[in-house]
Amino acid sequence: xxxxxSTEPRIQHxxxxxxxxxxxxxxxxxxxxxxxxxxxxxxATPKQRAHFRLIGSGQGVHWPDVDEDxxxxxxxxxxxxxxxxxxxxSKPGRPVRHHEPPNKRIQPARTKRPIPAGGRRxxx
Numbered sequence: 001x002x003x004x005x006s007t008e009p010r011i012q013h014x015x016x017x018x019x020x021x022x023x024x025x026x027x028x029x030x031x032x033x034x035x036x037x038x039x040x041x042x043x044a045t046p047k048q049r050a051h052f053r054l055i056g057s058g059q060g061v062h063w064p065d066v067d068e069d070x071x072x073x074x075x076x077x078x079x080x081x082x083x084x085x086x087x088x089x090s091k092p093g094r095p096v097r098h099h100e101p102p103n104k105r106i107q108p109a110r111t112k113r114p115i116p117a118g119g120r121r122x123x124x
Contacts, residue, residue: 009072010058016041016049023075026058031072037080040068 010026021041022032035042041049041063048065055062060071068081 008059009076011054011061011072012058014052014054014061021070021075023061023072025072031075033075033078033080038068038070039081039083040066044068 009029011023012026013024015022016035019035020032021035021038022030024030044063044066048063051065052061052063054060055069058072060069062069070081
């Protein structure tokens with residue numbers, strides 16, 4: 001048995017209130033962080049906040065309705081999630097979808113044909 005793995009903090013249960021994200025750990029500790037640390041959860045509905053699953057044997061929590069992941073290490077270290085600038089206009093209560101820019105094919109640069117001595121380009 002790996003003794004290092006057994007000493008790592010693990011989440012057993014999570015509860016989200018109007019102001020806090022509260023996690024009960026396997027070793028008996030209860031930790032909480034401000035709800036504002038997760039802009040996705042702070043904008044989510046109570047139903048979306050209640051729909052979560054533990055991931056990685058309790059190393060973190062995933063909220064699929066709002067695509068949010070929080071780790072126990074991040075909560076213990078005090079690392080809030082920062083809102084991307086492009087997502088600042090999201091409407092509250094709606095799931096946030098991340099869209100990648102379209103994959104554009106790289107085409108070779110077009111070269112201009114040389115202008116003949118007469119000053120006009122040949123068509124065709």
